[in-house]
Amino acid sequence: MTEQRLWRPTRRGLTDTLLAALAPIAACTIALxxxxxxxxxxxxxxxxxxxxxxxxxxxxxGNTQDTAAFFRITNTGGAEDRLLKVTSPDADGGTALSRHRMTNGRAAYAETVDSVTVQAGDSLAMSPAGLDVTLRANARWREFDFVPFTLHFQRSGQVKALAVVVRPGRFGA
Incomplete structure (x- = not known):
């Protein structure tokens, strides 16, 4: 009869096993x-x-009724949202989201934008040099009047805001 040997772990085998298990455990701990x-x-x-x-x-x-509206949009939630459009019952005609760009010849032009993302925990400040809402002003508007707007978001739905009518250059805009 042959004698059977019992298997016994070696120090090297135990070390290799421990090191192989350590990497996934560390990754899970960091993720958690x-x-x-x-x-x-x-x-x-x-x-x-x-x-x-x-x-x-x-x-x-001047002789134009074309103008722009500006808003600061803050998203304090945990998910991003998307501004799809801005409407106003007091604007004569439609409104459009637009972004102002510069050409190589230092001339500015407006480019229509379909939508704008507002990241979670971030703020979006519209300005004459960036994103704004272009519209045709109502002839009855006077400085310091309030104009109702509705901002339409993909996830948050409709958010209403009152915009004050100002002369260009007021309020840091």
Whole structure:
């Protein structure tokens, strides 16, 4: 009869096994720590939460009724949202989201934009040098009048805002 030997782990075999198991355990621990931090900050799983402030619309000057409106859009939620369009019952004609660009010859032109993303935890400030809402002003508008606007978002739905009519250059715009 042959004698059977019992298997005994070696120090090297145990070390190799421990090192092989350590990498996935460390990765899971780091991921779990990150998720715990994100959840405890209050943003995990929260929808977009949109606020519209600093709303103003320029009083047109000269012989044109074309003008622009500006808003500060803040998303304090945990998910991004998308501004699809802006409407106003007091604007004569339609409105459009537009972005102003510069050519190589230093001339400016407006480019229509289909939508704009507002990242989670971020703010979007419209300005004459960037994004704005172009529209045709109502002939009855006077400085310091309020114009109602509705901002339409993909996830948050409709957000209403009152924009004050100002002369260009007021309120930092």
């Amino acid at each position: 720590g990150g998720l715990t931090t994100w959840t405890s900050s209050g943003n995990a799983g929260t929808p977009a939460k949109i606020a519209v402030t600093d709303a103003h619309v320029y009083l047109p000057y």
